[in-house]
Amino acid sequence: MNETLSTDETRVAPAGLTLRPYAGVADLPVIVDIINRQSEADGVPFRAELGHMRTYYVNPSDAFDPVRDTTIAEVNGVPVAYSDRSWVD
Numbered sequence: 320m321n322e323t324l325s326t327d328e329t330r331v332a333p334a335g336l337t338l339r340p341y342a343g344v345a346d347l348p349v350i351v352d353i354i355n356r357q358s359e360a361d362g363v364p365f366r367a368e369l370g371h372m373r374t375y376y377v378n379p380s381d382a383f384d385p386v387r388d389t390t391i392a393e394v395n396g397v398p399v400a401y402s403d404r405s406w407v408d
Contacts, residue, residue: 333394341389347372349391349398382406 347369354367376385383405392400 335393335395337393337396339391339393341376341385341391343386344373344377346389346391346398346401347376350389350401353398353401382408 351367351369351372358365358367375383376389379385383403385403388405389401389403391398392402
């Protein structure tokens with residue numbers, strides 16, 4: 320398939336949307352809550368646990384450093400999503 324998809328250039332972000340960097344371990348309950356709400360909405364039985372996330376986030380590596388690689392999305396100051404980036408060699 321060699322198709323180019325056009326994008327809607329009139330699309331705007333939701334009112335009140337801000338993206339912010341990871342603010343340290345204080346963000347971990349927020350991240351766990353977002354993961355678990357998403358899993359529940361998708362009917363996935365998996366639930367993230369704070370202890371597991373803490374272990375992952377407090378041990379940065381070349382492939383994943385939460386300060387560099389995690390973004391929290393908020394709408395009117397309420398966290399609604401997060402994203403993290405990593406790589407595997």
